[in-house]
Amino acid sequence: MDNLVVLGGAGFIGSAFVREVNRRGVTPTVFDALTYAGRTENLVGTGHALVRGDVRDPQALDKVLSGNVDVVVNFAAETHVDRSIYSPRGFVETNVLGVLNVLEASRKYDFKYVHVSTDEVYGDGRCADEDAALNPSSPYSASKASADLFVKAYVRTYGVKAIVVRPSNNYGPRQYPEKMIPKVIIRTLSGLPVPIYGDGRQERDWIYVEDTVRTMADVMEGSARWGGEVYNLPGGQPVTNLELVRTIGEVMGREVKVKFVEDRPGHDRRYCMEPSLEYKVMPLREGLSRTVEWYLQNRWWWEPLLDDKFFRDEAPWR
Ligand SMILES: NC(=O)c1ccc[n+]([C@@H]2O[C@H](COP(=O)([O-])OP(=O)(O)OC[C@H]3O[C@@H](n4cnc5c(N)ncnc54)[C@H](O)[C@@H]3O)[C@@H](O)[C@H]2O)c1
Missing domain, CATH: 3.90.25.10 (UDP-galactose 4-epimerase, domain 1)
Known part of the structure; x- marks a missing residue:
């Protein structure tokens, strides 16, 4: 994780992830458009270098990703289901085309890519393992599922090194009201x-945000083989x-x-995932x-x- 870039690191989970990697001795570059959900206040007290930029802008991404980058973790997204119903287009632009821009950069610069997805891509009802079909219900989850499929395609077609993590609903400090x-x-x-x-x-x-980011960092430093494998991270509660x-x-x-x-x-009635590995969760x-x-x-x-x-x-x- 030496040269780490965190896209969307000024948001709720991204800023918790920055704290987690700081605890492991890593000072990442945070690339964030600072939308309504991304706030520099979230990063107070952390070690990071901040670059304000938009994943929809390939040139801005290129400036940060063309250097000697080892790993890119992508939390940059439009994330609120209600907003996606109100106005879906921005979700496609950031969550699909933005990811495409990151994948294109990973083809060129060969960094490892951690794609942050969600349990919502599996849709309503069934308890999904990593191989379950994607069956999204909302414009938000449809945009996330689309991006997941592009990651899969880029691994298979271009040999991009990536993993996909699918946490369930996160909660904790600094989550937007x-x-x-x-x-x-x-x-x-x-x-x-x-x-x-x-x-x-x-x-x-529900999963406590610190459990999500700790488990992600453990996977990145441990079992990840970077062949497009998917990690389901439910809270189990x-x-x-x-x-x-x-x-x-x-x-x-x-x-x-x-x-x-x-x-x-x-509105989905139920999300349920089988966990991909063992990890501790906060009651x-x-x-x-x-x-x-x-x-x-x-x-x-x-x-x-x-x-x-x-x-x-x-x-x-x-
Ligand atoms: N919060 C949850 O419960 C949850 C659960 C599962 C998965 N996820 C996923 O985790 C990731 C992070 O979620 P969150 O809850 O921290 O979101 P958030 O809304 O709190 O933060 C999103 C961050 O992305 C930035 N951003 C948005 N559009 C951008 C753009 N075009 N370019 C650059 N930066 C941009 C924002 O400024 C903000 O800092 C998302 O991919 C989300 O789908 C969230």
Whole structure:
């Protein structure tokens, strides 16, 4: 991991990954467009060199990737399902064409590529192993699945060295308030009801962000053979959205007011993956307690973000 570039390293998981590699003695270059979700505040206290740039721009990527780069890890993406329903085009531009630009650079410069995907590419219901067919439901997951197929094609056709990691839903510090867990915490701290889409019985499998990034770094330094293999990283602790909200309320010691609202179009009922390897995960209640504590201690981080439609509205995809 000597010369490491982290694309999208100013976002939620990317900045946790920078902290993880810092602990392993590595100071990466972070390449990030600093969209609404990418914030330099997320990188405070870390060792890194920041280059502001966009994965949609091949020349900007070239400047950073043409040097003596060993590994590129790609967290740069549009990541919010509701936003993808509201306006899908940007998801294709960043999550598909942006990945194509990175793959083209890897053909030219021969670095190893860690492609960050998601459990959502497998779609609704079945418990998927790495070979399961991709069956995405939302524009977001369709864009992620498309990129995964391009990675596979580039490994096979051009001999690009890559692996694909598919974590389940992540949670922890520095997650943008549009996402479920920070939304529940912040709305409850603000005395606002939490909108629950549909019946609230959708099942998700949460993994604490530090478990994701530690396992990724372990794979990169250990078992990765760079032949396009896929690593499923579930949290192994599935809960329904209603159970999750109840647990957050217990951890906060507060009543969470819920408001049932219309369901999101195409909303998957359940994600489930078979893990590709053994790793330790934080028990959900403990991870939630750490997350709540972080949001309590860091109001300055989230208070300026609350006017965002995707935090504020009940059915923001409309
Ligand atoms: N958060 C989750 O629960 C989860 C679960 C599984 C997989 N993932 C995947 O992990 C990755 C990171 O997710 P996250 O939750 O940290 O996302 P995030 O939205 O918090 O951060 C995304 C980062 O990418 C940057 N970015 C966006 N568009 C860019 C562009 N065109 N060029 C350069 N940088 C750009 C943003 O500025 C930001 O720093 C994504 O690929 C996502 O699909 C996330």
